[in-house]
Structure formats: structure tokens, C-alpha cells
Amino acid sequence: MRKLTAVVALGALALGVSACGKKNSAEPGKQSLVYVSAWGADEPQGKIIKTIFDDFAKETGTKVDVKFAGRKGVDNLATEMASGQGPDLFDTATDNIAAFAAQNVVTPLDDVLTAEIPGEGKKVQDVLPQAVRQASSTDKGLAFVPHTVISTAVWYDAAKHPGLDPKTWDDFIAYLDKAKKEGRAPIGQDGTINFYNVYWFYSLLVRANGAGSLKALSKDPAAWDKPEILDAAKKVEQLAKGGYFQKDFMATKFPAAQDAWAQGTYDLNINGTWLAGETHDKLAAGAKVASFQLPAGGQNSVEVGTLGWAVNAKSRNVATAKKFLAFALRKPYIQQISTSALNIPSRADVPAPEHLLGVQKAVNEATATHRTYDDAAADKSWWNDLFLPLDDQLISGKIDAATFVKDGKRKTAEHLANTN
Numbered sequence: 465m466r467k468l469t470a471v472v473a474l475g476a477l478a479l480g481v482s483a484c485g486k487k488n489s490a491e492p493g494k495q496s497l498v499y500v501s502a503w504g505a506d507e508p509q510g511k512i513i514k515t516i517f518d519d520f521a522k523e524t525g526t527k528v529d530v531k532f533a534g535r536k537g538v539d540n541l542a543t544e545m546a547s548g549q550g551p552d553l554f555d556t557a558t559d560n561i562a563a564f565a566a567q568n569v570v571t572p573l574d575d576v577l578t579a580e581i582p583g584e585g586k587k588v589q590d591v592l593p594q595a596v597r598q599a600s601s602t603d604k605g606l607a608f609v610p611h612t613v614i615s616t617a618v619w620y621d622a623a624k625h626p627g628l629d630p631k632t633w634d635d636f637i638a639y640l641d642k643a644k645k646e647g648r649a650p651i652g653q654d655g656t657i658n659f660y661n662v663y664w665f666y667s668l669l670v671r672a673n674g675a676g677s678l679k680a681l682s683k684d685p686a687a688w689d690k691p692e693i694l695d696a697a698k699k700v701e702q703l704a705k706g707g708y709f710q711k712d713f714m715a716t717k718f719p720a721a722q723d724a725w726a727q728g729t730y731d732l733n734i735n736g737t738w739l740a741g742e743t744h745d746k747l748a749a750g751a752k753v754a755s756f757q758l759p760a761g762g763q764n765s766v767e768v769g770t771l772g773w774a775v776n777a778k779s780r781n782v783a784t785a786k787k788f789l790a791f792a793l794r795k796p797y798i799q800q801i802s803t804s805a806l807n808i809p810s811r812a813d814v815p816a817p818e819h820l821l822g823v824q825k826a827v828n829e830a831t832a833t834h835r836t837y838d839d840a841a842a843d844k845s846w847w848n849d850l851f852l853p854l855d856d857q858l859i860s861g862k863i864d865a866a867t868f869v870k871d872g873k874r875k876t877a878e879h880l881a882n883t884n
Contacts, residue, residue: 495526495784498551499773505532508805509612515800516792523582523791526784545569545776552779553788556608558599558769559836563844565602571775571782574605579790588790591811595833599770609789610770612801613808614836615823616663617755619725619733619740621748629756633699636759640708643731651703652721652730655714658852661859662837663734664703664758669696670838672762678838681876682846688873696760697858697865704861714860719743726751734758740819741806753819757826766826769836770810845883850875 499517503510510532521528544550546569556564564570577589577597589597592610600610620628630636643650654660670678673692680687687693703709710721710730719742725733726743728751733739740753747753757766773792775785793811801809808816808824816824827833841847854875858868 495524496529496781497526497553497784497788498529498531498781499553500531500533500551501555502533503555508800512797512800512804516797517788520788520791524787526788542567542569545778548778550776550778552776552781552785553773554776555771556774557614557771557836559839559841561600561607561774562602562839562842564774565604565607569777570602570607571777571779571785572605573607573609573775573786573789576609576786576789577606579786581790581793581795584795588793591793591795591813593812593828595766595768595827595830596770596810596812598833599768599835600772608770608772608774609793610772610810611792611798612771612805613810613824613827614737614769614771615767615808615827616667616734616736616758617823618758619735619753619755620731621728621751622754623750623752624728625731628754630759632759632761637702637706640706644707649710649730650708651710651732651734652725653709653713653716653733654718654721655709655716655856655860657718658856659837659841660718660735662852662855664859665696665700665855666837666840667734667758667767668699668760669693670767670834671758671760671765672696674763674765674832675834675838679840679842681872682840682843682851683880685873685877685880688869688876693872694865694869697868700855700858701861701865701868704859714856737808737820737823738806740817744806755819755822763832764830765832765834766830767836768827768830768833772810846876846879850879 501510501513503513505514514530517528517530520526541550541554542564546567561570577587579588580586581588581591588609596610596613597606600606600608622628628639630639640650666678669692677692681693710716713721721730722733722735722739722743723746724730726746726748728748757764773789775782779785795811795814798809798811798814801807802814802817806817808820808827812828815821840851851872854868854872857863858865863871
């Protein structure tokens with residue numbers, strides 16, 4: 465599974481990046497940088513990053529050591545950096561930066577915002593939208609420099625279903641009922657992936673009620689009593705009981721459902737902005753990937769997550785690393801995030817691929833935004849051991865909405881009592 469955040473994202477990174485096993489140090493009289501990546505060298509992102517580092521080395525004379533560790537080489541970064549080991553630069557994302565920052569292994573980067581991008585006459589802050597900067601920050605300021613924006617949407621084939629864009633929940637259910645009546649399974653769901661299943665409840669709750677409404681459930685048992693929690697859960701229960709997912713969807717192993725969606729078997733798939741890239745080779749002839757935001761009403765908050773580069777707080781080459789970050793945001797490089805990696809570029813002045821223009825527009829024009837999973841995944845034991853299994857019970861129809869709320873409140877109280 466190609467996910468790049470702690471729980472989700474295209475080409476993804478796990479929570480750490482394997483270090484090179486020696487303390488960072490620059491050669492006397494020469495700038496030096498070490499970067500170890502969980503991208504594969506043959507992936508589009510890996511190729512883009514390699515080009516940037518090669519160009520940086522040529523233009524600045526910096527000695528660059530780039531290692532592509534891949535997905536399985538990414539487990540011990542925080543521990544290694546805390547002990548003075550590890551790379552100068554590492555990959556991170558919105559939903560795992562808090563864990564790094566809490567261990568004081570992240571260099572603050574607010575001064576990079578005012579740095580000029582070489583050859584452009586623009587500063588970093590001039591090209592990154594406010595929502596993108598916010599998604600890349602902690603309460604201490606900018607924590608990493610983003611190259612990619614990620615979000616969540618409901619995906620469909622606009623060649624088969626032109627103009628599909630339900631504006632209310634009732635409109636959405638009406639479409640699902642129509643598809644069922646016509647003999648189709650409306651939604652393809654890889655039910656063995658719990659952090660995909662939770663997209664439904666998460667999106668319904670946070671889009672309607674704004675940032676913090678999901679995270680609050682991990683912090684205070686009383687938050688479960690708010691009426692919007694039961695309302696979102698009832699909508700998920702409606703999906704479960706309505707028979708809108710494919711038969712035996714909870715046993716469907718990734719990527720079977722999303723591949724079947726790409727081939728036209730199912731109308732809809734809720735997923736991240738990486739979906740078209742992951743299913744590109746499986747798309748039916750003539751398919752035109754498009755998306756709409758799940759209609760939830762209320763604030764209509766838009767998810768904004770980012771992927772990018774952070775600087776090791778223990779690095780001896782911080783100044784050079786910061787210089788690289790401004791260099792790496794050059795427009796020709798970030799354009800490749802769109803054209804080669806098929807993702808939404810972090811720069812507002814670089815258009816996304818055609819199938820992502822709608823999401824990019826939603827991000828750039830949103831009046832309310834929230835970060836990936838509303839930062840609720842930061843409490844990993846609550847998220848992985850309590851919330852995701854509980855949500856699986858709800859979406860599978862094993863429990864109803866009222867039981868979901870009751871059990872969530874009780875188990876959260878127990879969790880907090882055992883961890884505080």
C-alpha cells in the first residue's frame with residue numbers, strides 16, 4: 465500500500481526514516497547534506513527528489529548524500545535523531561509531524577518562509593497558500609516545507625456520470641438508491657483497511673463541524689455526548705444498512721475495491737488524492753476521473769494535508785538544509801509533482817493534474833479547513849486500538865450509531881484513565 469503519512473498518503477512514509485548510521489558532520493570548508501528517503505528511487509517522487517538534489521549539488525557545490533531506503537527502511541528516525549544520528553533532511557507529513565516535534569527533533573523553519581526562491585524573485589511564503597502552511601506547522605511555527613498537498617474526496621468516472629456533485633446528504637443517498645435500483649453496487653470499499661473505512665465518519669463529522677471536532681473525542685469522554693457525533697454516526701449506519709457497499713466489503717483486501725472502481729465495477733470510491741495515480745494502469749478505457757466533496761453541510765470544511773521535508777534539529781548543517789528547502793520549491797521542480805507524480809503541488813501557482821483541479825480549487829478557496837484526520841491520529845493508541853476498530857464495527861453494521869457513541873465514550877474514559 466503506497467501511503468505516505470503515518471496512516472495515509474500516496475507513495476507514503478512510515479513514521480521514521482532510516483538513518484545512515486553516523487553523526488551528521490560537514491567536511492571542513494565544504495557544505496554537506498544527508499537525506500534518507502522512504503520514497504523508492506524509481507517512483508516519480510524519488511526521481512523528482514533526486515533531480516533536485518543533483519541540481520542543488522551542481523549549483524552550490526554542496527556534497528549531497530541521498531539514500532532511498534524505501535518503505536521498510538523507515539522505522540527508527542526519531543530515536544536516531546535524538547541521539548545525534550540520522551539525516552539532515554527527512555520526509556514527513558501533516559499527520560506525523562506532531563510526534564517528531566514532541567520529541568524536539570524538528571528544526572523550526574519560519575525563517576525559510578521569508579527566504580527567496582532562487583531565480584524567481586519570490587519568497588517561499590508568497591507561493592504557499594495559508595492553508596498549506598498551516599497544514600505543515602505545529603504550534604511552534606512551520607515544521608516542514610511541503611511539496612505536495614493531499615486531501616480526501618469521493619471519486620467517480622465523469623465520462624459515465626457527468627456533472628455528479630450532490631450538494632446535500634439526501635441528494636447523495638438519492639444517487640446511491642438510484643444506482644442500486646439500476647443493479648449496481650454504488651460504493652467500492654476496501655474494508656480491510658480501517659483507516660479508509662473511517663473516511664466516512666471522519667469526513668461527515670469534521671466537514672460539518674470543523675477542525676477539532678474529531679480530535680476532541682480522544683481528549684474528553686464528554687465530547688461524545690455532542691449531538692453532531694450521533695448525527696454523523698447515524699449517517700454511517702445508514703450507509704451500512706442501506707447495502708450501498710459491495711457484497712462482503714469488510715473482507716475485501718486492498719486494492720481489490722479501488723481497482724474494481726477504476727475498471728467501472730463500482731460508481732464511487734472515497735479515497736485520497738493519490739487514488740488516480742495508484743489506479744492509473746487499471747482505469748477503464750475512456751474513464752475520466754473526477755471527484756466531489758462529501759456533502760456534510762455545516763462549515764463544509766476541506767481537508768488539507770501536506771507532504772514535504774523537515775530538518776533534523778540535531779543536524780550540523782541546518783543552514784545548508786534551509787538553503788536547499790528554498791531551492792527545492794523552484795517552480796519547475798514543483799510542476800513535476802503535478803505532471804509526473806500526478807499529485808496536487810504545494811504551490812498555488814502550479815496547476816494540479818486535470819482530475820485534481822477540483823480538489824485544488826476547494827483547498828485554495830476554502831473558508832474552513834482541517835488537517836488530515838483532524839490530528840486525531842496523533843494519539844496512536846487511542847486511534848489504532850480504540851477508535852478504528854470501533855468505527856469498523858459501525859460501518860460493518862455490527863453496532864448501531866447509539867452503541868458507537870456509548871462505547872466510544874466509555875472506552876475513551878478508560879483509555880484516558882490508563883494513560884494519564
